Amino acid sequence: MRKKIIAITAAALLLATACGCGSQQEPDSTTAKTPDVSAQQEKPQQQEAKKTAQSFVDEFNADPSTQITDVEKFTPNDSNGPYYRTEYRTGAFSTADALHGKLGQLSVDVLVYGAVLGYGENDMIRIYVDGPHDEIDGVFPIMAKMLDPSISDQDIQSQLAKEYPSNDLVYADTHKLIEHAYVDGDHAFLDAKIG
Secondary structure (H helix, E strand, O other), X not given: OHHHHXXXXXHHHHHHHHHHHHOXXXXXXXXXXXXXXXXXXXXXXXXXXXXXXXXXXXXXXXXXXXXXXXXXXXXXXOOOOOOOOHHHHOHHHOOOEEEEEEEOOEEEEEEEEXXXXXXXXXXXXXEEEEOOHHHHHHHHHHHXXXXXXXXXXXXXXXHHHOOOOOOHHHHOXXXXXXXXXXXXXXXXXXXXXOO
């Protein structure tokens, strides 16, 4: 008797499930929503806006008077590579998109990084500039503005006026994206969230 009750209950559940699946109603064509065309059109634009090391170089090179040349891709965490820096050994650089180039007498490294050992997204951009101080003073403001358009020219000039390395741009009221920035003689460094 117990087996019959279990069998009948199981059959009833199967039948109810089968009937429930088959009885889904079609949406009324008068109230059916059409896809949002504007949302579909925004998707390609969002994909185009993805920041890469090359997109930074291209944006910088839009001004014909300042060109990053001899651009080559490199693997940051290759300790035997020609552009290796100690900080590249961390997992945040394991999937970095990295380019090295020349800007006059300056050496420039551009890295889009952040995904730790492949997890997460490359959501940061880092720029290293090495070479003559007077040339760094000429390109640092341009690069800082590219990475953080909200930062004021006055805050950038204040940073350059320091006789010692400082990270003043991080404390500027106008900054939104810059995480670290300094100029130290023949070396400059900028690190920012991708906005």
